[in-house]
Amino acid sequence: MLNLPDNIERVTYPYLVIGAGLAGLNAALELAANKTVLLVCKEGLLESNTFYAQGGIAVVLSREDTKELHIKDTLNAGAGLCHLDSVRTLVEEGPTRVRELINRGVFFDRDEQGLTLTREGGHSRQRILHAQGDATGREIALCLAEIVFKREDIIVWTQTELLEIVLDAEGQAKGALFYVKEKQKPVLVIAEAVVLATGGAGQLYLNNTNPKVATADGVAAAYRAGAKLMDMEFFQFHPTVFYKQGWPRFLVSEAVRGEGAILVNKQGERFMSGLHPLGELAPRDVVVRGILKELKRSKEQVVYLDTSTMKRKLADRFPKIYNMLRQAGVNPEVEMVPVAPAAHYFMGGILTDSYGETSIPGLFACGETACTGVHGANRLASNSLLEAIVFSYRAANKIKNSLWRSQSGFFVNTHLRKTNVVTTETDLKQKVQFELACSTIRNKKTLQKNILLLQAEIETYTGIPGFYGELLTQHYLNMSMVRRLIAMAALQREESRGAHYRLDFPEVNETLRMNQIVFSSKGEEVWAWNSTGLL
Numbered sequence: 001m002l003n004l005p006d007n008i009e010r011v012t013y014p015y016l017v018i019g020a021g022l023a024g025l026n027a028a029l030e031l032a033a034n035k036t037v038l039l040v041c042k043e044g045l046l047e048s049n050t051f052y053a054q055g056g057i058a059v060v061l062s063r064e065d066t067k068e069l070h071i072k073d074t075l076n077a078g079a080g081l082c083h084l085d086s087v088r089t090l091v092e093e094g095p096t097r098v099r100e101l102i103n104r105g106v107f108f109d110r111d112e113q114g115l116t117l118t119r120e121g122g123h124s125r126q127r128i129l130h131a132q133g134d135a136t137g138r139e140i141a142l143c144l145a146e147i148v149f150k151r152e153d154i155i156v157w158t159q160t161e162l163l164e165i166v167l168d169a170e171g172q173a174k175g176a177l178f179y180v181k182e183k184q185k186p187v188l189v190i191a192e193a194v195v196l197a198t199g200g201a202g203q204l205y206l207n208n209t210n211p212k213v214a215t216a217d218g219v220a221a222a223y224r225a226g227a228k229l230m231d232m233e234f235f236q237f238h239p240t241v242f243y244k245q246g247w248p249r250f251l252v253s254e255a256v257r258g259e260g261a262i263l264v265n266k267q268g269e270r271f272m273s274g275l276h277p278l279g280e281l282a283p284r285d286v287v288v289r290g291i292l293k294e295l296k297r298s299k300e301q302v303v304y305l306d307t308s309t310m311k312r313k314l315a316d317r318f319p320k321i322y323n324m325l326r327q328a329g330v331n332p333e334v335e336m337v338p339v340a341p342a343a344h345y346f347m348g349g350i351l352t353d354s355y356g357e358t359s360i361p362g363l364f365a366c367g368e369t370a371c372t373g374v375h376g377a378n379r380l381a382s383n384s385l386l387e388a389i390v391f392s393y394r395a396a397n398k399i400k401n402s403l404w405r406s407q408s409g410f411f412v413n414t415h416l417r418k419t420n421v422v423t424t425e426t427d428l429k430q431k432v433q434f435e436l437a438c439s440t441i442r443n444k445k446t447l448q449k450n451i452l453l454l455q456a457e458i459e460t461y462t463g464i465p466g467f468y469g470e471l472l473t474q475h476y477l478n479m480s481m482v483r484r485l486i487a488m489a490a491l492q493r494e495e496s497r498g499a500h501y502r503l504d505f506p507e508v509n510e511t512l513r514m515n516q517i518v519f520s521s522k523g524e525e526v527w528a529w530n531s532t533g534l535l
Contacts, residue, residue: 008177008186008187008188009183009185009186009187009188010187010188010189010190011038011187011188011189011190012189012190012191013036013037013038013155013189013190013191014034014035014036014037014191014192015028015031015034015035015036015037015038015191015192015193015195015399016037016038016040016175016176016189016191016193016194016195017031017037017038017039017040017195017197018040018041018162018176018194018195018196018197018198018218019040019041019042019048019195019196019197019198019199019218019367019369020039020041020045020046020047020048020145020156020197021048021049021050021051021141021197021199021367021368021388022048022050022137022140022141022144022367022385022388022389022392023050023197023366023367023368023370023388023389023391023392024039024041024048024195024197024367024392025039025050025141025144025145025148026144026388026389026392026393026396027195027197027364027366027392027393027395027396028148028154029144029147029148029151029154030392030393030396030397030400031195031396031399031400032151032153032154033400034400035153035192036153036154036155037153037154037155038155038157038189038191039148039154039155039156039157040156040157040160040162040176040178040189041156041157041158041160042159042160042161042162042198042213042217043158043159043213044158044159045145045148045149045156045158046141046142046145047211047213048141048199048211048213049137049199049200049202049210049211049214049368050137050140050141050199050385050388051137051138051141051211052137052138052209052210052211052251053136053137053138053140053384053385054134054135054136054137054251054253054255054318054320054321055120055128055130055134055136055253055254055255055381055382056118056120056128056129056130056131056136056255056382056385057098057128057129057130057136057140057382057385057386057389058070058094058120058123058127058128058129058380058381058382058383058385058386059094059095059098059127059129059386060091060094060095060127061095061098061115061117061127061129062117062125062126062127064125064126065125065126065127067091067092069124069125070091070123070125070127071084071087071088071091072124073122073123073124073380074087074090074091074374074380074383075087075376076122076283077122077283077284077375077376077378077379077380077498078374078375078376078377078378078379078380078498079285079376079377079378079497079498079508080376080377080497080508080513080514081231081234081373081376081377081497081498081513081514081516082373082374082375082376083372083373083374083376085354085373086354086372086373086374087373087374089354089390089391089394090372090374090383090386090387090390090391093390093393093394094386094389094390097386097389097390097393098129098386098389100389101140101143101389104143104144104147105143105147106131106139106140106143106144107131107139107143108129108130108131108136108139109129109130109131109132109133115129116129116130117129118130118255118258118259119255119258119281120254120255120257120258120281120381120382121254121257121258121278121280121281121282121283121284121287121381122278122281122282122283122284122380122381123258123281123380123381123382128255128258128381128382130255132319132320133316133317133318133319133320134253134255134317134318134319134320134321135319135320136385137385140385157178157180159180159181159182160178160179160180160181161178161179161181161217161474162176162177162178162198162217162218162221163176163177163178163179163186163221163474164176164177164221164224164225165177165194165196165221165222165224165225165227165360165363166188166190167225167226167360171226171360171361172360172361172362173193173194173225173360173361173362173363174190174191174194174362175188175189175190175191175194176188176189176191176194176221177189179474192362192399193362193363193364193399193402194362194363194364195356195364195365195366195392195395195396195399196218196221196222196350196358196363196364196365196366196369196370197218197365197366197367197369197388197392198217198218198219198367198369199213199214199218199367199368199369200214200216200345200346200368200369201214201215201216201219201235201346201368201479201482202214202343202344202345202346203215203216203479204216204235204343204431204434204479204482204483204486205235205342205343205431205434205435205439206428206431206432206435207241207249207340207341207342207343207435208249208342208343208344209238209241209249209250209251209342209343209344210343210344215475215478215479216346216369216478216479216482217475217478218350218365218369219349219350219369219478219482220477220478220479220481220482221478222350222358222360222363222365222369223481223482223485223519223520223521224481224521225360225363225521226359226360226520226521226522227350227351227358227359227360227363227365227520228350228351228358228359228518228519228520229348229349229350229351229371229485229518229519229520230348230349230351230371230373230516230517230518230519231347231348231349231371231375231376231377231489231516231517232348232349232482232485232486232488232489232517232519233348233486233489233490233492233493233500233517234346234347234348234375234376234377234378234498234499234500235343235345235346235347235348235438235486235499236284236285236343236344236345236346236347236378236379236499237284237285237288237341237342237343237344237439237440237499238251238254238284238288238341238342238343238344238345239254239263239284239287239288239290239291239339239341240252240253240254240256240257240263240287240305240339240341241339241340241341241342241344242324242325242328242330242337242338242339243301243302243338243339243340243342244328244329244330244338247328247329249342250324251344252305252321252337252339253318253321254284254381254382255318256305256307256310256314256318256321257280257281257305258281259310259311259312259317259318260309260310260311261280261305261306261307261309261310261314262279262280262305262306262309263280263287263290263291263303263304263305263306263339264303264304264305264306264336265294265298265300265303265304266298266300266303266304268304268306268336271290271293271294271303272287272290275290275293276290283378283380284378284379284381284499285377285378285498285499285501288341288440288499289440289501291303291339291340291341292341292440292441295340301340302338302339302340303338303339303340304336304337304338304339305332305336305337305339306336307332307333307336307337313333314332314333315333325337341440343439345368345379345384346368347371347375347376347377347378347379347498347499348371348486348489349365349368349369349370349371350365350369350370350371351371351518352364352365352366352370352371352372352391352395354372354391354394355391355394355395355397355398356370356372356391356392356394356395356398357395357398359520364395364398364399365395366388366391366392366395367387367388367391367392368384368388370391372387372391374387375387376498377497377498377499377500378498378499427476427479430454430457430476430479430480430483433450433453434450434454434483434487436450437449437450437487438450438483438486438487438490440499440501441501441503442490442500442501442502442503443502443503443504444491444502444504447487447490447491448491450483450487451484451487451488451491454480454483454484454487455484457476457480458477458480458481458484485519488519489517489519490502492517493512493517494509495507495508495509495512496508497509497512
């Protein structure tokens with residue numbers, strides 16, 4: 001541990017929230033009812049995975065649906081690693097939290113019967129709320145960001161990057177160290193409680209659906225501070241991502257299949273119907289492996305979505321996707337849409353209890369950066385936005401009802417940065433190596449090789465006396481650290497389960513059911529989950 005220099009600029013706020021997706025925005029709004037909040041975001045207030053979320057938010061609102069069915073669907077998708085207590089919390093509190101979104105002004109799509117619901121992969125009922133067809137996340141983010149922007153008790157810092165979590169002498173979180181781009185210098189923020197809502201980690205992979213801010217910064221900083229991480233081996237690849245040479249990847253929502261689109265090969269032959277009773281609407285890991293099997297057989301790069309079988313026209317139901325396809329030169333009214341799997345959602349992350357508290361007192365995490373036990377080995381479609389709002393609310397209310405002692409002295413770890421610039425060619429090489437080793441299909445040899453390569457990369461970024469002179473290097477350090485932990489967890493889990501598939505261990509090992517791998521900077525642990533909790 002290293003005492004921070006005295007000449008660093010310091011500011012104090014009651015509460016600190018890091019991240020401006022649904023989890024961060026909601027946490028800030030809930031906390032502001034009590035005391036002033038500083039909300040920090042890496043770029044702009046709208047640059048988050050939430051903003052780009054298409055499909056919707058899963059919630060039980062229909063008379064034809066039940067909470068028991070939603071729980072069952074979530075557990076089935078999670079392949080034996082979901083925490084039942086957390087899943088119950090998600091499903092039972094979800095309707096109340098969604099109604100609060102509606103009361104705040106989020107406008108979900110409606111018809112003459114009321115709110116319209118659709119179905120996605122793994123769901124046994126229609127329970128997906130959506131907005132503007134396929135712009136659900138955008139509608140939520142815009143609405144909440146506008147409210148936040150108008151609040152005098154929420155201070156917003158944009159263009160501000162998280163460097164480290166700051167602890168006091170007793171190991172309690174007391175703030176964070178940031179690099180403020182406008183000031184071109186680090187600033188220490190001291191706070192009574194810290195909420196990490198820094199989002200996902202899709203940028204660890206070459207092919208992904210995430211915005212460029214999704215570089216696992218919160219997970220890496222929490223790990224360096226000593227927080228426990230869990231389920232790092234489980235990274236969900238979305239089966240239907242638009243794939244065309246020379247064009248950026250983008251998501252073609254699972255709800256497109258929920259509305260009747262089917263997956264076919266180049267010859268127009270349907271291939272999922274014989275692999276799973278739900279066909280195209282099977283859980284995501286099943287559909288991904290079905291596509292990969294077909295790609296291997298056909299020696300092609302893509303399969304296709306046939307949207308001619310949909311109940312409603314793509315342009316009417318999914319206007320955003322339709323316009324993006326037309327911009328890319330594909331007319332889905334007369335052509336099939338080329339798709340392939342790509343990295344989409346990180347099930348692993350910072351281990352929390354049911355109120356978002358991590359293993360570090362005073363440090364909370366919610367949204368995609370957290371691991372609540374809800375998703376297990378494979379997230380059920382559209383449970384992510386629900387998790388973000390349910391557990392950010394619980395975290396904020398736990399904070400408002402808690403008291404922590406203040407200690408003098410602030411500490412960060414000794415991982416200081418070199419000031420040399422790392423090239424984008426190095427980043428590309430790391431992404432390619434990691435994708436080969438740790439994407440949808442893994443094996444011992446490539447995992448071991450990747451772990452050694454990543455350890456060498458980490459050693460070039462850390463342990464050098466100096467001070468945060470190059471943010472690009474900071475990004476690569478974060479990504480290399482988290483990549484290595486993902487690979488280590490994947491090597492440790494000698495079975496195939498959910499989104500984790502080992503070529504050398506292709507079967508599920510039932511003796512590992514409910515066994516979960518937990519990392520901290522103090523070492524690796526394997527825990528068996530039970531209803532009394534992990535922390």
